Amino acid sequence: DGGITQSPKYLFRKEGQxxxxxxxxxxxHDAMYWYRQDPGQGLRLxxxxxxxxxxxxxxxxxxxxxxxxxxxxxxxxxxxxxxNPTAFYLCASSIWENTGELFFxxxxxxxxx
Amino acid sequence: xxxxxxxxxxxxxxxxxxxxxxxxxxxxASNYFPWYKQELGKRPQxxxxxxxxxxxxxxxxxxxxxxxxxxxxxxxITETQPEDSAVYFCAASNSGPGNTGKxxxxxxxxxxxxx
Numbered sequence: 001d002g003g004i005t006q007s008p009k010y011l012f013r014k015e016g017q018x019x020x021x022x023x024x025x026x027x028x029h030d031a032m033y034w035y036r037q038d039p040g041q042g043l044r045l046x047x048x049x050x051x052x053x054x055x056x057x058x059x060x061x062x063x064x065x066x067x068x069x070x071x072x073x074x075x076x077x078x079x080x081x082x083x084n085p086t087a088f089y090l091c092a093s094s095i096w097e098n099t100g101e102l103f104f105x106x107x108x109x110x111x112x113x
Numbered sequence: 114x115x116x117x118x119x120x121x122x123x124x125x126x127x128x129x130x131x132x133x134x135x136x137x138x139x140x141x142a143s144n145y146f147p148w149y150k151q152e153l154g155k156r157p158q159x160x161x162x163x164x165x166x167x168x169x170x171x172x173x174x175x176x177x178x179x180x181x182x183x184x185x186x187x188x189x190i191t192e193t194q195p196e197d198s199a200v201y202f203c204a205a206s207n208s209g210p211g212n213t214g215k216x217x218x219x220x221x222x223x224x225x226x227x228x
Contacts, residue, residue: 033215040122042202043157043218058215090156100145100208102216104156 003027006091006105013078013085013112021076021108023091030095032074033102036060037088046089049074078110086112115140117205119219126193127227134222136203137185145208146179146186147216151200160201161188193226200224 004025013019025032031050035043045058049068063082068074074093078085088109092102116139126132138146147162163170163177163186170177174193179186190197200223204216 035218040220042117042119042220043204045215045217048215100206100216101147101159101162102149102157104158106156 004091004093004103004105006089006108009106009108011108011110013110015112016080018077018079019085019110021078021089021091021110023074023076023105025072025074025091025093025103025105027093027103028071029093029103030071031093032068033092033094034058034064034066034074034076035090035092037090037107043090046076085110115143115205115217117203117217117219119203119222121222122220123223123225125225125227128193128195130193132188132190132193132197132224132226134188134201134203134224135185136187136205136219137183138205138217139184140205140207140217141184142207143184143205145206146177147204148175148177148188149202149204149218151202151221153199157202190224193224195226195228198224198226 007022033048034046044060046064047066049055065077090107091105094102119136144165149157150160151157161175161177163179174191176189200221202221203219206216
């Protein structure tokens with residue numbers, strides 16, 4: 001069954017701790033993206049990657065880091081430098097040279113205690 | 114950087130009425146304009162999209178119009194049903210070979226269809 005899998009679905013973190021959100025896709029898509037969703041602010045781009053071993057900052061990259069060692073995987077680390085990390089995080093993928101349509105995972109909700 | 118503004122932020126209609134959501138974009142090079150629907154607790158899903166070489170596209174009760182001169186596009190839902198209740202996001206990108214293709218989203222519109 002093709003798609004994008006995010007884990008964990010819910011995550012709690014203490015202040016000062018780093019946390020990594022997993023995103024795996026078996027759609028053979030080239031591009032992968034991380035978005036942050038906050039009420040009333042839409043989806044804001046954190047990082048994106050068009051090919052393996054390459055990624056670019058989005059609009060709100062500060063306090064986040066990513067890696068793209070494999071085509072199917074694009075994990076996001078929320079570091080202690082992120083001042084307001086409590087949010088809903090969405091991973092997505094696309095065939096970037098084609099339609100531009102994004103396929104989203106089900107999201108990970110991070111709460112900082 | 115590119116910006117997409119979406120209005121209204123909330124919209125309440127009676128079942129059977131029409132709903133219209135409007136978006137404006139800042140980057141004149143944008144050529145791809147999708148609309149996503151996100152039901153409560155679920156992932157956003159593409160419902161319709163339009164490219165810059167056409168002015169209107171329709172799919173059953175849903176239509177999207179594009180005015181490139183004014184840099185705005187709109188989503189029209191006719192004969193609304195309770196299952197249309199969701200958050201709708203517009204987006205814009207400069208899509209195609211050699212471009213980043215990254216989507217910039219609007220702030221979202223919460224549509225409530227009252228039975």
